[in-house]
Amino acid sequence: MAALIPSLSEVTSTIAAGCVGIACLLMVAGCAKAPTAPAMSDPNEALNRRVFAFNVALDKAVLQPVAGVAGNGRGPILTGVHNFANNLDTPGDIVNNVLQLRLMRAARNTLRFAVNSTAGIGGLFDPSTALGLPAQETDFGETLYVWGVGEGNYQMLPIVGPSTERDTAGVIVDYAINPLRFLLDTPESHYVTGVKVIDTVGSRARHSDTVDSILYDSADPYAQARLLYLQNRHYTLGEAPSDESFEDPYAQ
Numbered sequence: 001m002a003a004l005i006p007s008l009s010e011v012t013s014t015i016a017a018g019c020v021g022i023a024c025l026l027m028v029a030g031c032a033k034a035p036t037a038p039a040m041s042d043p044n045e046a047l048n049r050r051v052f053a054f055n056v057a058l059d060k061a062v063l064q065p066v067a068g069v070a071g072n073g074r075g076p077i078l079t080g081v082h083n084f085a086n087n088l089d090t091p092g093d094i095v096n097n098v099l100q101l102r103l104m105r106a107a108r109n110t111l112r113f114a115v116n117s118t119a120g121i122g123g124l125f126d127p128s129t130a131l132g133l134p135a136q137e138t139d140f141g142e143t144l145y146v147w148g149v150g151e152g153n154y155q156m157l158p159i160v161g162p163s164t165e166r167d168t169a170g171v172i173v174d175y176a177i178n179p180l181r182f183l184l185d186t187p188e189s190h191y192v193t194g195v196k197v198i199d200t201v202g203s204r205a206r207h208s209d210t211v212d213s214i215l216y217d218s219a220d221p222y223a224q225a226r227l228l229y230l231q232n233r234h235y236t237l238g239e240a241p242s243d244e245s246f247e248d249p250y251a252q
Contacts (some may be wrong), residue, residue, distance in 0.1 A: 030052030042153060073201075073203065078205070082202055089137075090113040091178055091179040092178035094113070097136065100143050138173075140169070140170035140171075141171070144170060145166065152164050
């Protein structure tokens with residue numbers, strides 16, 4: 001377990017180095033105004049629908065039956081895996097908090113990572129939330145939004161699922177800038193991949209009713225998935241009002 005969680009000083013140093021490397025971008029983007037949500041744009045719908053059909057077939061053949069074995073996905077083992085996976089993502093959240101100039105969020109996430117990595121036994125438990133330090137989750141797609149980059153066209157990615165051009169770029173950059181990527185060698189990095197896969201199964205189990213309703217009960221599953229993804233994404237970016245009855249099927 002210790003091998004999977006580098007020392008806090010190593011993580012902090014790597015975060016600082018990464019932030020300094022792109023600080024010049026902040027000087028340009030600091031005055032940028034975040035764009036408002038545009039009308040939905042899906043010019044590649046035919047291709048996106050084919051990718052969506054592939055994803056649904058993969059879900060039906062693999063993910064749905066495997067998730068069915070996991071029950072509701074909220075047992076102690078899967079909860080611990082979920083906590084651990086989220087803790088591994090926190091250094092990347094901190095980097096994005098800094099790039100967004102949301103320094104208080106960066107400070108809270110840093111403290112959260114420190115508490116969960118120590119008192120939480122490497123992140124298997126989440127004492128930080130009980131202490132008033134809930135997760136401040138973010139991503140580079142949101143960073144681009146803060147910098148004023150437009151959403152672009154809607155996309156359906158193989159395996160990953162719904163996205164936009166901006167969020168697809170964010171996924172790629174998030175993989176590159178997470179400090180743990182530079183601090184973990186093999187085989188520890190392979191263990192992290194395994195944790196992510198198991199957490200995906202747990203997430204599918206936790207949202208089983210919602211996902212099944214979208215994929216298998218909707219008159220037009222593709223259009224329903226697109227609508228819900230964009231609605232939820234615009235809400236997380238502060239562009240749309242909250243729908244308290246909406247359960248995000250893409251949440252981890």
